[in-house]
Amino acid sequence: MRLRFQRRWAVAVAVIAALALTLASAAGAASYIYWWQRNMTPSDRGADSVTARNHIYNELYFGPNAGWRSEVWEVTPAGYRHFDKWCAGNCFNAHPGYYYTYSYCANRDGGTHFVYDCRDQW
Amino acid sequence: MRKRHLQFGAAVLVAAATAGLLTQLGLGGSDKVQIGNGSVSALTHAVRTADALPQSVLDYPFAERNFASPNGGGARLLQLQGSLRLYAVPGKGGLLCLVEVDAVAETAGGACADRSTLRTGSIYMADLQEDGSRLVVGLVGDGHTYAEANGKRAPVQNNAFVLNHVQGGDLTVGSPTASQHVDIGG
Numbered sequence: 001m002r003l004r005f006q007r008r009w010a011v012a013v014a015v016i017a018a019l020a021l022t023l024a025s026a027a028g029a030a031s032y033i034y035w036w037q038r039n040m041t042p043s044d045r046g047a048d049s050v051t052a053r054n055h056i057y058n059e060l061y062f063g064p065n066a067g068w069r070s071e072v073w074e075v076t077p078a079g080y081r082h083f084d085k086w087c088a089g090n091c092f093n094a095h096p097g098y099y100y101t102y103s104y105c106a107n108r109d110g111g112t113h114f115v116y117d118c119r120d121q122w
Numbered sequence: 123m124r125k126r127h128l129q130f131g132a133a134v135l136v137a138a139a140t141a142g143l144l145t146q147l148g149l150g151g152s153d154k155v156q157i158g159n160g161s162v163s164a165l166t167h168a169v170r171t172a173d174a175l176p177q178s179v180l181d182y183p184f185a186e187r188n189f190a191s192p193n194g195g196g197a198r199l200l201q202l203q204g205s206l207r208l209y210a211v212p213g214k215g216g217l218l219c220l221v222e223v224d225a226v227a228e229t230a231g232g233a234c235a236d237r238s239t240l241r242t243g244s245i246y247m248a249d250l251q252e253d254g255s256r257l258v259v260g261l262v263g264d265g266h267t268y269a270e271a272n273g274k275r276a277p278v279q280n281n282a283f284v285l286n287h288v289q290g291g292d293l294t295v296g297s298p299t300a301s302q303h304v305d306i307g308g
Contacts, residue, residue: 031183059184064215067236069307073250084250086291086307089217089235091247092184096228108307119183 031057035105035118046118052077054097057121059090060105066090068109072118074101096118097122137154155262158265160240162218164198164281165210170280174222175209175216179230188213188234188260200282201259208282210261220245220282241305244269244295248288255287258306262295 035046046060058072066089073084076099083101085093086108105118139237175194179185189211190196196212205226211219211234235245240263248256260283262267269276269283269292276283278295285293293304 012271057182059182060288061184061187064217065236066217066234069305071307081250085231086248086256087231087233088239088243088247088306089233090188092182092183092230092232092252093249094178094182094230 031119031121033117033119034103035060035115037116038114039112040107040115041109041112042107044106046115047102048120049102049104052100052102053120053122054099055083055101055103055120055122056097057092057094058083058094058103058116058118059120060087060106060107061090061116062107062113063090063116068107068111068113071104071106071108073104074099075104076101124127140214154240155300156301157295157300157302158241158263160237160263162210162240162261162281164200165212167198170199172202173197173209175211175221179221179232180196182230182232183306184232188217188219188232190214190217200280201284206259206284208259208261208284210281218245218261220247220259221282222247222259242252244283244293246293246304246306248306251287253287255289255307256287258285258293259283260285260293260295265297266295267297268295270296 034048055074060070060072070091070093072086072093074082082099083093083095103120107113132240172183180184180194192215197209200210205224207223209221211221213219213234215237218237219232219236221232223230231247233245233247239245244260244262246260248258251257262278266278269285271285271288276285293306295302
């Protein structure tokens with residue numbers, strides 16, 4: 001009787017563990033678009049700065065005719081800049097989630113350009 | 123009187139044409155100096171196992187939107203320096219991509235720009251380092267032989283270069299007969 005009771009508990013724990021792993025996996029794949037189909041002037045910057053997150057990915061996408069300077073970077077709530085990458089054209093930076101940060105993107109050309117989107121993942 | 127006007131007009135035309143020619147030759151406005159025709163011979167090399175992009179790179183949204191093939195078909199490993207690998211990847215439409223993967227740091231990055239960029243400069247990435255300098259990697263077209271920043275020169279090998287500890291936003295790429303200034307940012 002006692003053995004049967006332990007088996008039920010074992011099954012329940014296994015189910016809960018599997019569910020937790022599934023949810024954790026889904027949470028890890030979360031992504032967020034923080035700049036959406038707008039012109040971006042040289043002084044604009046896209047920002048995902050509502051909540052600091054354990055970011056692992058940051059991307060700027062001008063579109064299929066890219067060729068202008070761009071930048072993606074992250075900043076901790078304390079103001080420290082990390083994972084700062086300058087690029088020619090469409091740009092991404094993927095990295096381990098070392099810090100809780102806000103994500104930013106910018107068109108670094110001298111003129112205004114349409115930016116399809118900027119997105120990050122955590 | 124009319125003849126004098128014609129002579130003046132001709133002189134202005136000759137002066138303008140000369141100025142334009144000098145600019146193209148690099149004696150002014152070096153941004154317009156062209157080297158090569160944008161072709162990248164590294165992309166025509168026979169395919170090897172090492173040319174395959176890591177699956178992790180193909181899984182990023184960037185790959186789907188920029189690469190010509192979802193599986194990174196046509197990619198070539200350009201350079202291997204320590205744990206850093208540089209790949210050239212054919213892009214959608216006229217795009218050409220440079221991808222960097224550092225297996226030890228567990229980082230990856232990519233830049234895609236119109237192939238015409240290679241005639242007047244480079245498709246590059248410049249990563250901020252802990253000491254405030256930048257690690258600059260670049261893809262250049264055939265004909266380019268070096269990249270230089272802060273007085274330090276790196277050779278172009280297999281259409282790619284790596285420059286460490288770059289300060290500021292100025293980069294020069296060139297051939298034995300011409301050079302191009304690339305404003306990388308900052």
